[in-house]
Every structure is written in structure tokens, then in C-alpha cells.
Amino acid sequence: MSDKILIKNGLILDPAKNSELKTDIRIAGGEIVEWGTELVQTGEENVIDASGCWISAGFIDIHTHMRDLGQKDKEDIHTGTKAAAAGGFTTVVTMANTDPVIDNGMTLSMYLQKISERAVIEVLPVAAVTKGLAGQELTNMVDLSEMGAIAFSDDGKPIQNMTVLRRALEYARLTGKTIISHAEDLDLSEGGSMHECALSTELGLQGISYTSETVAVARELEMVRLTQAPYHFTHISCASSLDLIRRAKVEGLSVTGDVTPHHLALTVDEVAEYNTNAKMNPPLRTGRDRSELINAIKDGTITAIATDHAPHTKLEKSRPFTEAPFGITGLETAFSVVYQALVLEKHISILELIKLLTIGPARILDLPVPSLSAGSPANLCIIDPRIQWTYDTSHGYSKSTNSPWDQKKLTGRVVCTIYKGQIVYRSEAITAH
Numbered sequence: 001m002s003d004k005i006l007i008k009n010g011l012i013l014d015p016a017k018n019s020e021l022k023t024d025i026r027i028a029g030g031e032i033v034e035w036g037t038e039l040v041q042t043g044e045e046n047v048i049d050a051s052g053c054w055i056s057a058g059f060i061d062i063h064t065h066m067r068d069l070g071q072k073d074k075e076d077i078h079t080g081t082k083a084a085a086a087g088g089f090t091t092v093v094t095m096a097n098t099d100p101v102i103d104n105g106m107t108l109s110m111y112l113q114k115i116s117e118r119a120v121i122e123v124l125p126v127a128a129v130t131k132g133l134a135g136q137e138l139t140n141m142v143d144l145s146e147m148g149a150i151a152f153s154d155d156g157k158p159i160q161n162m163t164v165l166r167r168a169l170e171y172a173r174l175t176g177k178t179i180i181s182h183a184e185d186l187d188l189s190e191g192g193s194m195h196e197c198a199l200s201t202e203l204g205l206q207g208i209s210y211t212s213e214t215v216a217v218a219r220e221l222e223m224v225r226l227t228q229a230p231y232h233f234t235h236i237s238c239a240s241s242l243d244l245i246r247r248a249k250v251e252g253l254s255v256t257g258d259v260t261p262h263h264l265a266l267t268v269d270e271v272a273e274y275n276t277n278a279k280m281n282p283p284l285r286t287g288r289d290r291s292e293l294i295n296a297i298k299d300g301t302i303t304a305i306a307t308d309h310a311p312h313t314k315l316e317k318s319r320p321f322t323e324a325p326f327g328i329t330g331l332e333t334a335f336s337v338v339y340q341a342l343v344l345e346k347h348i349s350i351l352e353l354i355k356l357l358t359i360g361p362a363r364i365l366d367l368p369v370p371s372l373s374a375g376s377p378a379n380l381c382i383i384d385p386r387i388q389w390t391y392d393t394s395h396g397y398s399k400s401t402n403s404p405w406d407q408k409k410l411t412g413r414v415v416c417t418i419y420k421g422q423i424v425y426r427s428e429a430i431t432a433h
């Protein structure tokens, strides 16, 4: 296929300029080379008719689990990046809790090799803060950073010892790389499998209270205050944590936060019937928390949406609720879910949503700010807001099917994704000739 593409009649959404502009885009050599109305097709160009569609810079997900290296029955870098491309993402940041853990140079270089062999979009690896995610001994953050680790995180096994975190933050400051925190006090959440509320009592399940998250956020913020290092809280789930982050930002600490599509769209009620595809960590909370997460987006406390795409096998998710693993897939549905929950429900504009999926995450990890200007890499997605579709995990790109949106109707869909000038995803819904 030619690497020359002409996209006709799309509406460009550019949150940096706060503009929506109908124009054609010409792509060649992996870059956007020209904008203009009525651009004329040259001989070898692949033309995409984007009438009625939006064009955005490719989305960036700063919290993905690809499962490669050792858990390829759940996902690998190829299927995971195909799923990401189907969701409009052209960059994903992958967590270090792989098997083996990315906590040393050899494993990181093996992982980088797999990325170069298997990824269809950009994959930026996070390395572990502590060896084996055990929360005790720091990894060689300087070497890992120089080798290409984009950030550091013990996601899934959060650091409990604040002396260890303090030392890690000092290295984070030295390397300029952010630590990503899954804030959880493991003593407070121990044994819990859903949000602690009347429903958890009714279902006979041990709950996970707000305090397990908020206590961790509070003590970690003390360490950030002490070290003045960059720090990012991922998948914040409740109002009380937001208050702490809000105040820290006002104080001037370099603290940021993201939320997941599922915490923005769903509540703890999904767990009724012991639905293991509504079991995630942090757990789905209440309607009030959901509203507060949306308010935190509106006031700038939260500046990114991250999927926490966490594939698990059918066998694992078919276990009894208390034994099933935490986590759901989310790359393929992310845009549609947040488009419905935030834009169609009139909380924010489409430009504000695009910012949460592009510029917002880029700024958190100091990545190049995505742009559709001429001369920029041609990383973009085309979205058709008119499409009503039913998500069917059996036809998805992810190897895993643990999604609460399986067989659910969604509105708005990414129909084409282009990475470095190559079409990496295109649905039948968009014509190309």
C-alpha cells in the first residue's frame, strides 16, 4: 500500500488551538505534509473520505498492561497494540508488572526488542521502582531511564514503605522521570474485592473503603512535598483523594492525576450479580464519586484519561468473584465510553475530551505534544460520532474478553488510525479508495 494518504472533508479537532476546522490533510513519508480545502488527489494517493467525521491527533494511553513477556495467553504486544490502534491510540505507556518484571536492564532491552518486532504503534515502557515490585530495594533507575524507561511505577503492588518511596523520588528528580502511583494502603484494602458499601454487605463480599486509597495519597503527597519530585496518581477513584490532589496542585507540587473510562462511566452497581467484569482495583465507586471525578476534570485537577487496560483469561474471570483477578480490558472502547459519559451527557466539550486523550497525557510524562500541523508525524485517528455500534469482544483485537461493555451499545467510534503515516486500523465503516 502507498504511504501517501489524502484525507478529505474531515473536521480537525485541535484542542491546542481550541479550534474545529474543516479541511483536507495530505500525508507522505510518515508526516503530515499539507493542509487545505479542496486538495487534489495525486496519482498514487490512498484517499479516505472523512465526511461527517472528526480528525484528532492519535490518543495517548499512559496506563496499559500488554502482558508480554510471559503472559501471552492474555495479551501480547502485537494484539495489545492492534487493540489500541482500534481505539484511536498511537502511543501506549505499558506497566512494568510483566512476567518477568521490568526491573533490570536485560529485561527492559528484551522488552524493547519485542516492541520493535511486534508493535503496530508506539509503545513506551514503564520500569519498576523496586526490584520484583517487592517494595524494598530500588531498581537502577538511572540506567533504566537512560535505556528508555519513560517513567517508573510499581503499579499493582504499590510501595508501602515511605522511606523507599522517598529514595525513589530522589532518583526520579535526578532522572527527570515521573513516578506513577497506584495509591493503595494494602493493610486497609486487604481481603477486599469491591467498594465497601451497602451492596458489599448484601453480597457478602469484603469491601475496599475509600481510606485505602486516600491514606496512600496523603502519605505519598508528604513524600512529594519533601522531595519536590514529579509524581502522577493513576486511576483515582474517589472524591476524598481528589480533594488532596487539588490542594497539592494549588500548593505548587508537581502532581498530576488521571482517571479511567470505567470510573467515569460506571458505578459499584455493576457488581450486582457478582459480575467479575466489574471487578477492578481501585473498585468502581458510587454515583457521587463519579460526579466528583467529572468535576475534577472540569476544574483541571485531573488532566488525562488512562485505560488501565488489564487483560485476563476467560478462565480466570470465570472464577468466583473473590478469586477472580482485578481488571478489565479497555483500549477498544475507551473513546466511545468517555464520549458518551462526558460529551453526550454534556459535561465537557469534544475538544476538552480530545485534550484529555492527547495533550493531557503527553504533558504528564513530558512526551512530545501531539500536533496535526504540517511537518508533524502523521499520528492521528478519524472518529465517526454518528456510529451506533455494539461492542463484541469475540470480534475484538485484544486476546482477552474481560470487558463490562461486551454486547453493549455504544455511540461514536474510531474508524481509522494512522501511525507514522501508515494505516494501522480501519473499520469497514469508512471508505478508502
Ligand SMILES: [Zn+2]
Pocket: 155, 156, 182, 235, 281, 282
Ligand atoms: Zn493500578
